[in-house]
Structures are given as C-alpha cells and as structure tokens.
Amino acid sequence: MSGVGLTASASAMADALAAGEVTSVELTQAHLDRIAAVDGDVHAYLHVNAAALEAAAAADARRAAGDGVHPLTGVPIAIKDVLCTIDMPSTAGSKILEGWVPPYDATTVARVRAAGMVPLGKTNMDEFAMGSSTEYSAWGPTHNPWDLERIPGGSGGGSAAAVAAFEAPIALGSDTGGSIRQPGAVTGTVGVKPTYGGVSRYGAIALASSLDQVGPVTRTVLDAGLLHDVIGGHDPRDSTSIPDAWPSFAEAARAGTREGSVKGLRIGVVEEMSREEQGFQPGVLQRFRESLELLERQGAELVEVNAPHFRYAIAAYYLILPAEASSNLAKFDSVRFGMRVTPPGGGTVEEVMAATREAGFGPEVKRRVILGTYALSAGYYDAYYGSAQKVRTLIQRDFGSAFERCDVLATPSAPTTAFKIGEKVDDPLAMYLNDLTTIPANLAGVPGISLPSGLAPEDGLPVGIQFMAPARQDARLYTVGAALEQALVDAWGGPLLNRAPVLA
C-alpha cells in the first residue's frame, strides 16, 4: 500500500483517498492483512467481513463517479458486536446469539454504510456489554496490544484493541457505564460517549435502555468528531433520540487545534475524583494533573468543583442497569431466535426457556439478571430501583450545579491502568470499581470523552483523561480534547500509540 500507513489517523487515510494516493480496496486489504497477522494474539475480532473488499470497491467506484462522496468514504471501520448487521452475525458476545444474523442493520451501521465506509468485521466485547475487561465474552478475552497479558478494558475491548493494534483505523462502540471510554483509556485510544439521545440506539442490542449510547472509538479526537457526524442525529425509530440539529463535531475538533481555542475555558476538576485515597493509581493522577497544567498554560481556567453524590453512582448504577437488563434480556427465550436447549427427554416451554438461558448466558449476565429481577420485585422496588432513581436525580443535580461554575468537567478516565487478565474476573466488586469515573455521565445523560494523557511512570501503560460537558454540548468535548491532544502529541513528539510495542 502506498500513500498512507496503517498507523495513520482515519482522517489522514480519508485525505489520501481523496487525493487518489490510495484506494479503498488497497486500504481495506492492508487492514485484512494486518488482522490476519496480529489478531491471533489480540483477538479483537469475532467475525471478519468476507464482503469487505466488495464494499471497498463500491466505495472506490463511488469516489470515481464523484457520487455522494462523504469525508470518510472508503475508510474501513470495525463494528462492535452489540450492533446489528444484516450481513454478519451479531452476538453481543453471547453464546445465546451464536450465529444470529439480524434481518436489519442498526441505524448507526446503516449510516456508516451510507457514508461509504467499509465494515471490516465485528469486534469482541463482554457478554451483552456487561463487564470492564472483555473477559466476560463467551468467545474468549481480547488482549491489550500494549501488553498481551493485560485486559483491553470493557465492555468494548475489541473495538479499542482493534484501533490500538492498527487492525482498524476507527470503530463503533457502545457505552452504558464507560464501555467506550474506559477501554479507550487503557489502550491509549480516544472514545466518546455522546449525549443520551444524540445517537440512535435502534439496532444496538440493549443492555440498559436509559443508559446505552453508541459512539466513536478512534485514534484521534478529529476522527471521533468525523464519525460522530456520520452516526449522530435524529432517528425516528428511536423515541429517545433528540430531534434537534447538531453542530459538526469534526469542526469543533478542528477549532480546538487553533491558537487560543481554550482561552477562558473553565475546567472543573471534580474534587471527589482526584485523589489517591479515592482509589486512583499515582501515575494516573500524575498524568491527569500534567494534562490540566498544559491546558492551563493555554489559557484555560481550573476550577475545583464538588459532586457530593458521585460516590453513590456505582451503587445506583448497579441497581438501575441490572433492573433494565433483566427485562431487556428476557426476550432470549429460544422461541424466536438464537440458541435453543431442550432438556433430556423434552420438556415444557418453561423448561426449554430455563435450560436455554442456563446454557446460553455466562456468569456475569446471570448475576445481573438475578440482581435486577430482585431489585424490581414487589416489596423491594422502592428500596432498590426507586432509591437508585432518586440518586440518579441527585447526580444530575450535582452536574447541574457544577456546570454553573465551569464549562467542562475533568476526571481521570479510569482509576488504574490495564490490569492483568484474570486478576479481577472472580471479584465482581473490584471489577465494578473500574467504572467509578465514567458511570456518572451515563446516569445523567451527559456526554464524555476519554483521550490518552500519557503512560503511567510506574508501569508504562496508557492513562486516559476524561472530559464531560452539559447535555447537548458535545462540541465542547471535541474542542478541549483536540486542544489537549495537540499539546500532548507535540510534547511527546508523536502519537502515544507510536510507543506501543510492535506486534507480530
């Protein structure tokens, strides 16, 4: 492949395609070759698209004809397995959906295709997006390209690892409590959870309907903005989709790289999420503070803010999420689609349903279905689900009062760098704490971005910084994110991923 390297950003690839320096077929083939070379070790993909080259040829033809060319036309993309694809199995990382090919595309997938992007395949994830390490995938764990012994985060570890290992320039993820942002942090990539309602959920296999959002997983902030522009906007098939028009997030990212873009920007530092005794690794905090100093030097103003109810976020989240999930996952009953297990000697429909769910769901899914069923039960509803919804309101108020004093909030994206595979898999509570900083944004419906802030000195692994903005103000995240990214890349002398070990 001439013209552009595999480590280039998606926007650089798009520029090379536009300049005729490379074709989509060449670019796609290069990625398929890369997947063949390294995915045996990384295991980012569950399915590689057999028709990728055809889609690439169609994109090239579209470009040659000058017919409705979009900025990302011809750029390959990886798709999280939680999203329905009409031409590829969509299992959400679960055995219960083994081989299931939906009769429709998710709206986000349809929009990606309509823009002429080339689906490379489906990426690994924790089963039904329940997890923070991708170890709960029914199809085996994904390995972090920075250290194959370590987790790539979760639930979207596959998309993040694919992008970090140059097996895809850009990917789609979904974020219910941090499943885009936390994998981004531990793999040195960029991830955005849009405002709730900003991106259609139609065709995203539901985990917790009031928390789920689809979003971009990329290597640069501009790439995330470009993809957000493709997938975002109103969808009449999702009643929770916001009907308003949105500004261009790619433009917001470009604005961030201009001189003085963060001058006067008030960055709120959440006091409750910035100290070691709150469970943060020293190197994570060190890079976090350095990033904030860089922004301060560019004219941003740091404001300390309090969010007293954030400490209850995990507790509330682990009632609301399982409650909704227990209902959303009821449909996996063997009657219409997916796995069916008949007990020896036959059985009633109830027995077949039970046997199927027993065999088809993994331990974390069962844990949360049981938890959620309990939380919604008569006599417990008020104490559990009801109280959790009240906490949710209090967290929304915390955001409201914080945003009276600042334009964006900053926290580390995750408390630690990537841990070892197997380290927390038997300790659900330790696993749940990984999403300490990302969960509040989902509970409040506000947007969040994670981007690399460096390597932790103690282990040399990637660290992420998170910014959050008021609902519908996603553009602010792209502007501040791009500004910081530019300053950091200048300081590092190149993208952080250049420092990742060479695979294969």
Next chain:
Amino acid sequence: MAKADLMDFDKALELFEPVLGFEVHVELSTKTKMFSDAPNPANSENVTAGPNTQITPVDLGLPGSLPVVNRTAVEYSISLGLALGCSIAASSRFARKNYFYPDLAKDYQISQYDEPIAFEGSVEVELEDGTVFTVPIERAHMEEDAGKLTHVGGATGRIQGAEYSLVDYNRAGVPLVEIVTKPIFGAEHNAPAVGKAYVSTIRDIVRSLGISEARMERGNLRCDANVSLRPRARAGEPPAPLGTRTETKNVNSMRSVERAVRYEIQRQAAILAAGGSITQETRHWHEDTGTTSPGRPKSDADDYRYFPEPDLLPIEPDPKLIESLRAALPEAPAVRRRRLRESWGFTELEFQDVQNSGLLVEVEETVAAGAAPAQARKWWTGEIARLANAQNAEPAALITPLAVSEIVALVESGELTDRMARQVVEGVAAGRARPPRSSRRAASRSSRMTAR
C-alpha cells in the same frame, strides 16, 4: 360444578350481595400497530397473508429493535377516555409488565401501570327494562396485544397435553385499550343484565367513535368478568368486607357475559353457603356448557416487576388536541337512543327489542344506507337474528348493513319476493353468496345475486 349443585339465583341473591368488576379490552382499528409500522390485523382492510406475515422486527422483539408510539392510537385512546367521562392525564407513561410467555415476543408487555392515559369516569348503561345504571370507571390505559398460540396434538386444544404449539405474532403489538371499572355495587338481581348492558354500551361507544371494529367474535372486544359475593349485612351492621373474587376470562359475547356472571354468582353462593371458601383465580368460560372452570391461581402478589418503559417518553398530549377530540365526540349513547327512537318512530317495545338484541348500530347503519327503519328492524331482529342464533354467531358477523339495505330495496322494487330475499340473506350469511346490489345502483340488471 355440575349445574345441579349451583344455588338457585334468587336464593343466592337473598343470602349474598354480588360485587362486579369488568376489564374490557378494545382492539383499536388503526392502520398500523401500537409500536411498529406493521399492518394492524384489527383493521379488516389489512388482509392477512397467513400467520407471521404482519410483523416487523419490533413485533418479534428482535434484539436491537425499539418501539415507537402510534399517534393515532393515542388519539383514539383519548377519545375513548373522554367518551367514558374520564380525565385525561397531562402526562402518562408506559411501563413494562414482565412475564415469560411464548406469545409475548419480548417477554414483557408494554402497558400502562400507575400512570394511565385516562382515569376516573363513569358510563350510563340501560338495562332491558329501561332502568339506567351507572358503572363507575377506574381507568382506561393503552397497551399492546400478545400473539396467538395454537396448541397442536392432545384432545382439548389446550396447552396441557399438546404435542407442540405454534405461535402467530400477527396479533402481537395490536393496539389495545383496557377499560377497568371500579367495583360495581348495587346491581343486585340485575347483575347479569348490568354486565351485558355494560359491554354492549362499550361496544356502541367504540363503534360510534370509529376507533374499533368491535366484533366480539373476532376478539376486537374482549371481556373479563370479576365477580365476588359478600354476605348481606344485618340491619344496623356495617357492610361485610369484599369477598374473594374470581376473574372469568375472555367472555366473548354479550350473552355470555350475562350467563357467566349469573353462573359465577350461583357457583360461589353454593360454595360459600356450604361453608367453603372461594379461591382467587382466573376461570375459563365454556360457551358450550355455560360453565366456568379453574384457570391459573391468581393472587394480588402476582409480581410483574413493573417499571417505567425506558425506551419511550411520557405521553403529554397538547391540551388543544384533547379539546378538539372532546368537541368531536359523538353524542352519548343515552342521548343517541332517545334521538333514534324518536326519528325512527318506533314504539318503546320495538326500540327495546332492537336495543336488547344489540342491533342498534346495525339498524342505524342500515337506515343510513337507505332502508326504511321498520324494514331494517324487521330484517335484523327477525331473519338475521334467527340465523345468528342458529350459528351461535353475532348477527353483525353474518351480513353488512349495506347488504341488508340493498335487499330491502330489491324487495321494495319488486325484484325479490320476501321469500327470495330470505334465501339471499341466508346465502350471504352462510358465505355462499356475495351481497346483492340493487338495480337502482347497479348498471345492469344481470348483477342480481342468488343463493347457489
């Protein structure tokens, strides 16, 4: 319970006070379903091409699919709420009712729970003797219908003993309004008649609103009848607490409502008088034997784990929309009855005859299609009612008002004798002939239909 073991009805009423409650499900006749754009089979313009053909990913509950509320169904529900004298909620919400059943595609039903769209109303119903009785309405809420199971193998057609079951999801997602009454006190000896008149009135209301085809034999209108008995209080004592109720499901004709209520009163009275107790349960109604049998036990502790449906926003209708729907309401049944009786020139007895046969709408539509009122009445309460009775069907299922008006016209013009006309009606009712077209309307005289 064998019929011989039932307590005599009058005796039962002497010992006990019946308390009733009805849940009526109305299938709305919108073009598409409650939460998807699949054609709605409860609108007979949507001709089905067989099982599982009127479905989308939403109706099958496929992973990733999401519901979108049908605006027309909401408007129909508001109109119905207003016609029932209810208040319309400024904000109402859908909720998920969670339970596993193979005809329920998502294994939860989207319904309304603590925030229904309409609440607190009342309906006046007129009994056969002309007495007006007021039925208090608790609420009317929107929900989706489930699919249909066919149990194959086994003798009974029931799930027990079946070899396997087939599921048809065409009906899944059909928009429903469930109308729930408050406990109905004071019906006494008229309890069975109140049940029949109530369902008949609901049918008249939804038909006059044009929001449902309201054909009970097709399941457009379905009634669950709750009956409980409590001992009569002695003079000077406070009334006894409510007795344990049974819910007789799917009583699907007006005559059956009357029979089922009467049967349950007699059955429960016999048990209670013998010192037994009533099991709280759902019961099945058997049209053929005129009896009920136990279904599944039902307790108030049935746990459906309701919670607000996170895929949908609250329904907050514009007050202007509510007012325009209110302004467009047809006249109330009682007012309408008075008007029709006067304009048709029927005697009280003649009018009661039509009313009690549940044929008011048919006669009205037949008159609107050009027939003389007396002729319309004669055909519907005479020949057609006789045929319907013989076939155990609703008269409206046999022939359309338009067809009746055309037969009347053919008789009047001398093209048919009365005897030939009866044969035509019989042929149409049996599905052996198509409805006739009068030569006054048809271009050619050769278009005459005969029974073959």
